[in-house]
Amino acid sequence: MNATRRRTLLGASGALLAAPALGQPRWPARPIQMICPWAAGGGTDAVLRIIATLLEKDLGQPINVVNRTGGSGVVGHAAIASANPDGYTMGIITSEICMLHWQGLTEVTFRNFTPLGLMNNDPAGIQVASNGPHQDVRALAEAVKASRPGQFKASGTGQGGIWHLSLAGWLMAIGVPATHVRWVPSNGAAPAMQDLVAGGLDFTTNSVVEARAMLDANRARSLAVMATERLGAFPNIPTLKEAMGIDYSNGAWRGIAGPPNLPAAVRTAMNAALDRVFKSSEYVAFMNSRGFGLTYADAEGFGRHLAASDAALGDAMKAAGLARS
Amino acid sequence: MDPLLEGLRLVAAPDVLIAIFASAVYGLVVGSLPGLSATMATALLVPVTFWLSPIAAIATIITASAMAIFSGDIPGALLRIPGTPASAAYTDEAYAFTRKGQPELALGAGLWFSAIGGIVGTLSLMLLAPALAEVALSFSTYEYFWLALLGLMCATLVARSSPIKAIASMLLGLLIACIGMENPAGTPRFTFGIPDLLGGIEPIPALVGVFAVSEVMRAMASVEPPKMPFRRFGSILANQWKLTKQYQWPMWRGNFVGIVIGVLPGAGADMAAWVSYAMSKKFSKTPEKFGTGHAEGLVEAGASNNASLASGWVPSLLFGIPGDTITAIAIGVLYMKGLNPGPTLFTERAGSMYALYIIFILANIIMIPLGIVMIRVASRVLRAPRAAVMPIILLLCAVGSFATGNNLFSVLLVGLFGCLGYVMEKNGYPIAAMVLGIVMGNMVEQSFITSLIKSDGDVLPFFERPVSAFLAALTLGALFWPVAAWAWKRLAPRRAPAAVG
Amino acid sequence: MQLSDRITGGALVLLGAAAAWGGSKLPAVPGQDVGPAAFPMLIGFGLIFCGSLIAFGVGRSFEVEEEPQENSGSLMARLGLRVLVPPALLLFYALAVDHLGFLLTAGVMVFLGALALRASVKLALPLAIIAPFFVHLAFYRLLRVPLPEGLLGAPW
Structure with missing residues (x-):
């Protein structure tokens, strides 16, 4: 069943890709390697694997996903940036690439990549336990402002992780110092949500998606989402703008990129292929089922997004004292 | 429609049955290769599940992970190379059976009691899920801290060596776990500017190095032992019923401990196996036999680690909190297939839930015949000449550790840990204790530091909550055991001078 | 030691x-x-x-x-350095595999390892030729581990 489906799609994609310049072998002529800087089984791995499966059908060549883990993403990102720019090694890059270099952990920045397409963005939310005292985000903000420094405890990920920065950004937006609320580092969002429900924390600032099961179980509530518009999967959660008139957004994003100086033919072909993948019903269905945010930007838009994200995260890290001066 | 019948109907579909069988064989093969963990076996299945029906997709994950955890015991018993951190707790015990010429007894016990543990764990999942989930949710970082410390204390009980050397080995493991930036402060520590060290030392290369590579090194330095007289491999299950009756109490204790530890997110099969093996020795009538090929500890720990595998699904299914790395992957698959974790899964999708239970039980039942075949095939390795087996093991160590992160740095680590393991072993430092330190290091530090942050540096909250007070008492008891034992030994000769040899 | x-x-x-x-x-x-x-x-x-x-x-x-230990003193001294063969072979693997490719590197590793364990060349040579193929098959085909091709690619 799969074989026939694959063959028809392969034929269709062959017809779609008009023959390129004569005399040159058509790209891709052999299998492509896609590097994932995070471990197999995680969210980034899942997103890359669905993209790879769909790209494989679209481009007609096998796509091998390779997990190059280590160094909190440093190793895999560096492997993508330093790959041979022949169009046969690319990978998925994540928000961390705009954070690690501010901490002085790597020399690699977003400028060391050829952006190909932004495929996903999961905005941060503000979650409280459902039996907690704060009914809306405005009340929580007032309580935070009235508290003494370090009295409120929040979590969502490790020290200096992306959700720590969403806390710092939100605190600055409501006019208190970025370190006013004490950050409790955790091994990711799931343990933080558990500690929130067990009564160990005041609120969490991880993504709404990661809080989903606790929200469904009515153990926690999400007061606001740090995005420009409401999420399709969570239409009842107001944006910060709606709830308290603050223009602040932050999220964990993922995109496909290659090493610098990719041939123009590869860039164009990948750009078109990623566009088709993003619009395919399989991708939309997969992302919706996992609750991952569907945000797309083409190569150029992804490039602008990278620059903006790098600047914003850098500011938040400096304010929270996390950047290496 | 009756949810149980609905569940049976869902499982009886041909695609589900084929998925169960295929992933069972796959899990057995992958789990038995050194360096490839059950987590890895599961992660590699995820792309396959894209094309399967929801129940078949979950069935592949459940079956493959259960099989891989069991077959991790096979190389441990035959060659002293534990397949997973969980089997590291009793690898020496199982290998002692092989040296006595009874590998089938150790592997049979692993198989039989794993299956029993898996089934008992599933029953607990069926009957007690909501109650167990409440227990899991009431654990905050203070309780986790004591639990982790208690787990570390098992090092002194498991080792057949000086407790002080066991603690030193464990501290060495904890120090190794400090490497990298995966600590609560997110600060790189002891990385010496090497980017590969930023992510820390993975347990798998360390495990493969200290056990397998050091074993190959020992083989280099010794003359080939005389061949064991050729003997037909005995029946694998024949003695298990006897063991079941003889060690009934340890078995139930193992099941119980496994279920409780499995339910707690973050403390999975690894810790269950360690705690159960240590408990078994502590409460045994014949603790001196442990480590010499004595089945009691294998029974308890084997039952425990598979029981924890099943109960680990409780927090995952109810709250989407992964109990361990395997269920973390499984949660992704559940969402992908529209079986969103949450209490509604148990009420509105009761049919699917029963299907899940049935798959668990089915997987543990077919584990027995498939496992027997696997043991028979794998045991041929013992008849091959050592000079042929050892180089291939070395090659598997290199490839297996490379496969954990596709990073050649892991291969170097395996070599380094091989040397470390060799030197430690020669000087009476138990390597299993060091592995325990590496595996538990992050949890100990994380719970300790975050608890201190939450209490603003106050120690009192560590003892205030009822569960944490109870765990604290247990831990402090275990902590002072070596000191008391040492004092006892020093005082004993004076009372009975003839007893010292 | x-x-x-x-x-x-x-x-x-x-x-x-x-x-x-x-x-x-x-x-x-x-x-x-x-x-x-x-x-x-x-x-x-x-x-x-x-x-x-x-x-x-x-x-x-x-x-x-x-x-x-059954080993006598003089035997121990002769065997002493052999202990370092396994880590040395792992080091060799890590350094060479990207250049030589998996099959060649693994072959050399198995061959030298077997010789160090006093295998005859008659056993070590066929082992070094056959074993890497099976390992490659299992890891590359079944588990999709990207083992480098180097100078000698596998037939699959």
Whole structure:
């Protein structure tokens, strides 16, 4: 069943890709390697694997996903940036690439990549336990402002992780110092949500998606989402703008990129292929089922997004004292 | 429609049955290769599940992970190379059976009691899920801290060596776990500017190095032992019923401990196996036999680690909190297939839930015949000449550790840990204790530091909550055991001078 | 590599001191009272304590005597260096595999490893030719581990 489906799609994609310049072998002529800087089984791995499966059908060549883990993403990102720019090694890059270099952990920045397409963005939310005292985000903000420094405890990920920065950004937006609320580092969002429900924390600032099961179980509530518009999967959660008139957004994003100086033919072909993948019903269905945010930007838009994200995260890290001066 | 019948109907579909069988064989093969963990076996299945029906997709994950955890015991018993951190707790015990010429007894016990543990764990999942989930949710970082410390204390009980050397080995493991930036402060520590060290030392290369590579090194330095007289491999299950009756109490204790530890997110099969093996020795009538090929500890720990595998699904299914790395992957698959974790899964999708239970039980039942075949095939390795087996093991160590992160740095680590393991072993430092330190290091530090942050540096909250007070008492008891034992030994000769040899 | 307890205990004391000193040098984290230094320092002091106890022979009575080695003194000396063959082969693998490719590197590794274990060339050679193919098949095909091709690609 799969074989026939694959063959028809392969034929269709062959017809779609008009023959390129004569005399040159058509790209891709052999299998492509896609590097994932995070471990197999995680969210980034899942997103890359669905993209790879769909790209494989679209481009007609096998796509091998390779997990190059280590160094909190440093190793895999560096492997993508330093790959041979022949169009046969690319990978998925994540928000961390705009954070690690501010901490002085790597020399690699977003400028060391050829952006190909932004495929996903999961905005941060503000979650409280459902039996907690704060009914809306405005009340929580007032309580935070009235508290003494370090009295409120929040979590969502490790020290200096992306959700720590969403806390710092939100605190600055409501006019208190970025370190006013004490950050409790955790091994990711799931343990933080558990500690929130067990009564160990005041609120969490991880993504709404990661809080989903606790929200469904009515153990926690999400007061606001740090995005420009409401999420399709969570239409009842107001944006910060709606709830308290603050223009602040932050999220964990993922995109496909290659090493610098990719041939123009590869860039164009990948750009078109990623566009088709993003619009395919399989991708939309997969992302919706996992609750991952569907945000797309083409190569150029992804490039602008990278620059903006790098600047914003850098500011938040400096304010929270996390950047290496 | 009756949810149980609905569940049976869902499982009886041909695609589900084929998925169960295929992933069972796959899990057995992958789990038995050194360096490839059950987590890895599961992660590699995820792309396959894209094309399967929801129940078949979950069935592949459940079956493959259960099989891989069991077959991790096979190389441990035959060659002293534990397949997973969980089997590291009793690898020496199982290998002692092989040296006595009874590998089938150790592997049979692993198989039989794993299956029993898996089934008992599933029953607990069926009957007690909501109650167990409440227990899991009431654990905050203070309780986790004591639990982790208690787990570390098992090092002194498991080792057949000086407790002080066991603690030193464990501290060495904890120090190794400090490497990298995966600590609560997110600060790189002891990385010496090497980017590969930023992510820390993975347990798998360390495990493969200290056990397998050091074993190959020992083989280099010794003359080939005389061949064991050729003997037909005995029946694998024949003695298990006897063991079941003889060690009934340890078995139930193992099941119980496994279920409780499995339910707690973050403390999975690894810790269950360690705690159960240590408990078994502590409460045994014949603790001196442990480590010499004595089945009691294998029974308890084997039952425990598979029981924890099943109960680990409780927090995952109810709250989407992964109990361990395997269920973390499984949660992704559940969402992908529209079986969103949450209490509604148990009420509105009761049919699917029963299907899940049935798959668990089915997987543990077919584990027995498939496992027997696997043991028979794998045991041929013992008849091959050592000079042929050892180089291939070395090659598997290199490839297996490379496969954990596709990073050649892991291969170097395996070599380094091989040397470390060799030197430690020669000087009476138990390597299993060091592995325990590496595996538990992050949890100990994380719970300790975050608890201190939450209490603003106050120690009192560590003892205030009822569960944490109870765990604290247990831990402090275990902590002072070596000191008391040492004092006892020093005082004993004076009372009975003839007893010292 | 049998060392006296004084030496291993002393080494642990030094390691513990280094860990505690290295830990104390770690920068504090802004906004947190407890930083990255606490845990390594704790372990460092623990190691110093345990190391000194071991060096003074405390707890020796618990140890099970190592099984007597059959090797005579002269044999031991001859075998001494062989112990380092496995780590050396792993080092060789890590350095060579990207250039030579998996099949060649693995073949050399198995061949030398078997010889070091006193296998005859008649056993080592076929083993070194056949084994890498099976390992490659299992890891590359079944588990999709990207083993480098190098100079000699696999037929699949």
